[in-house]
Amino acid sequence: MGTVVDGNSARTNSGKEKRQWIYAKKPGGKLYNYRQWVGYSLLLFLFIAPFIKINGNPFLMFNIIERKFSIFGSVFYPQDLHIFVFGMLIMMVGIVLFTAVYGRVWCGWTCPQTIFMELIFRRIEYLIEGDWIQQRKLNEGPDSDARAWKKVLKHTVFLAISFFISNIFLAYIIGVDALYKIMTDPVDKHIIGFASIIVFTLAFYAVFAYVREIVCTTLCPYGRLQGVLLDEKSLTVAYDVNRGEPRGKLKKNDTEQGDCIDCKLCIHVCPTGIDIRNGTQLECVNCTACIDACDTVMDKIGKPKRLIGFYSMDDLSEEGKTGKKNNTRAIAYSAILVVLTIVFGFLLFNRSEIDGRLLRATGSSYQLREDGKVSNLYTLELLNKSGKDIKFDIESVDDRINVQMVNNIHDLKKEGSAKLSFFLLMDKGEIEQYKQNVKVNIISDGKVKETLKTTFIAPPSKK
Numbered sequence: 001m002g003t004v005v006d007g008n009s010a011r012t013n014s015g016k017e018k019r020q021w022i023y024a025k026k027p028g029g030k031l032y033n034y035r036q037w038v039g040y041s042l043l044l045f046l047f048i049a050p051f052i053k054i055n056g057n058p059f060l061m062f063n064i065i066e067r068k069f070s071i072f073g074s075v076f077y078p079q080d081l082h083i084f085v086f087g088m089l090i091m092m093v094g095i096v097l098f099t100a101v102y103g104r105v106w107c108g109w110t111c112p113q114t115i116f117m118e119l120i121f122r123r124i125e126y127l128i129e130g131d132w133i134q135q136r137k138l139n140e141g142p143d144s145d146a147r148a149w150k151k152v153l154k155h156t157v158f159l160a161i162s163f164f165i166s167n168i169f170l171a172y173i174i175g176v177d178a179l180y181k182i183m184t185d186p187v188d189k190h191i192i193g194f195a196s197i198i199v200f201t202l203a204f205y206a207v208f209a210y211v212r213e214i215v216c217t218t219l220c221p222y223g224r225l226q227g228v229l230l231d232e233k234s235l236t237v238a239y240d241v242n243r244g245e246p247r248g249k250l251k252k253n254d255t256e257q258g259d260c261i262d263c264k265l266c267i268h269v270c271p272t273g274i275d276i277r278n279g280t281q282l283e284c285v286n287c288t289a290c291i292d293a294c295d296t297v298m299d300k301i302g303k304p305k306r307l308i309g310f311y312s313m314d315d316l317s318e319e320g321k322t323g324k325k326n327n328t329r330a331i332a333y334s335a336i337l338v339v340l341t342i343v344f345g346f347l348l349f350n351r352s353e354i355d356g357r358l359l360r361a362t363g364s365s366y367q368l369r370e371d372g373k374v375s376n377l378y379t380l381e382l383l384n385k386s387g388k389d390i391k392f393d394i395e396s397v398d399d400r401i402n403v404q405m406v407n408n409i410h411d412l413k414k415e416g417s418a419k420l421s422f423f424l425l426m427d428k429g430e431i432e433q434y435k436q437n438v439k440v441n442i443i444s445d446g447k448v449k450e451t452l453k454t455t456f457i458a459p460p461s462k463k
Helices: 030-051 078-102 105-109 111-131 132-140 146-173 175-186 191-211 214-219 221-229 287-301 318-322 328-349
Strands: 003-007 009-012 060-064 068-071 075-076 236-239 310-311 356-361 373-384 393-396 401-405 417-427 433-445 445-458
Touching: 003 393, 030 060, 030 105, 030 111, 030 175, 030 287, 075 078, 078 105, 078 328, 078 401, 078 433, 105 111, 105 221, 111 132, 111 214, 146 175, 175 191, 191 214, 214 221, 221 373, 221 445, 287 310, 310 318, 356 433, 356 445, 373 445
Parallel strands: none
Antiparallel strands: 003 009, 060 068, 068 075, 236 310, 356 373, 373 417, 393 433, 401 417, 433 445
């Protein structure tokens, strides 16, 4: 297949052909206004989330380097791997189920790539270089001082915004406190930090200034998966071919002509340069710009809206138009996602504030004491995940067993750890077997924060 050229753009279906630049017409309309509300709200959250702290911990931080994550102010460590595995499972299942029901709405409405490209960088381009026709004339026209100044201004602004985004991105990884040190300390103290900012800046600049729609159409794995996730019941942005064809210029009293007047506005506004009238395509990100453009035309010519709209393939078939719509599948998938989210939330908010590892002292056995008690020596490692300094005590669940500390440690610093030793003591007369399971509680603020299991070894008493 060759290069499809129509209206404002050209897209390449073969990797061997040269890419042709896409000039997208400035969108507008009811759905675009909704998309702006969604997009700018998400951008606001994205920009302020790293600066929000709960109990002194970042609202969101994903420190892969130190293997420390903060979600909603709760700090997670490698010991909480099961929660992250479950979270990733929800994300994967959610993507599959959501796409199967609602198509690629994520890409057009909430994906950071689309939001930054369409609501920030492309709008700056419109402001500096004009709409799509002015942009094309500028790029294809002769060199001039006006053209040079516009290009310099645009790319300078692009670099500045990319620099800002890279700092926000880094704040999610290392935290705003560490980022502030990088920005205020001498450069030689944070060479790696400054290098990371530069690399991220150039990467974001390249993506939004040059790569653009190729991220959505070629590089993004989710976009490539769309083909196997969609079926005839999936909702996607689609053209009602039964109503629109045969297309042609508007003619009075032509009863055989379809509603599509072949104005090509749906192609002009498309950020990936496709013709939605050719059917479902992997390149479509469901941004709904074509819906707004087509609705505007339908209003002008006195035809019903939604010649292009959210439809499933069943909706556009003859059987689907006459049959009853079945939402059972969408309801079932949504219910599954709700259940998975509730379980994840339970794991997330009910995890222990203290993580511990209790082991018998290496090479030790039981000891018989003069007072008739049997003792076992243990080592205990504790990690504070509460996000604050805490005090703790160790108690045995079994009332017959007492705890005797070797080193008198009862404080855990914020995000700190402690290693201590203690004895478990039990009267010899209470012992019934050589090895028995015992439990130890870690108590803080009068509440059991963690329960640890171990074994107690002793010679059984002779009764």
